[in-house]
Amino acid sequence: MMVMFFMELTYKKPISVVEAALPLHNQYLDRNYKLGNFIFSGRKDPHNGGVILANVADLKDLENIYHEDPFFRQGIADYKILNFTPTKMNDVFAQIPLR
Template identity: 30%
Template sequence: MLHLLFLTYTAAEEDAEPFVRDHVAFLEEHHGDGIFLVSGQTAPTTIGGAIIAQGVDRAGVEQIVRQDPFVTHGVAEYTITTIVPGRVHPALSALLAQSS
């Protein structure tokens, strides 16, 4: 199962600045545990960011995003889209098989 996480600012982008360091630590933690495969800012950055996550069910990913400092400080929220892969490029097959 894959999850597309879209982070949207609910306040001015400048309001999120005090929490960037903690948000980056949050990202690094979940990249380190193998749940976040890709993360980055969207273009334009005023929208927020996006993450591709795997290895947890929907409830698990919902719990994780509630811990993001941007969310806990009320400056952003997530929209989650869950994908059950039907067809997978061979380059990703082994990676996705590990999360099953």
């Protein structure tokens, strides 16, 4: 059975601190997209955090990955993890090899 993870980030620092760390956070995102760990990400509306859909083997792998995020390391955001088992998906997502 395959499991995927949504990460919900909620900022706990002012937006000026978030924006200052954004270049490093974007490098972190880019690295994980290249590794196939992330499927999509984006900011929440209202802009008080963001979401990431992760395609990793298990929760331990996910923890190791998000502990590298500058937002985590600098205490900028709290992380809420939701794991789920995909049972149906759009054909576009069906091409993604689930881990």
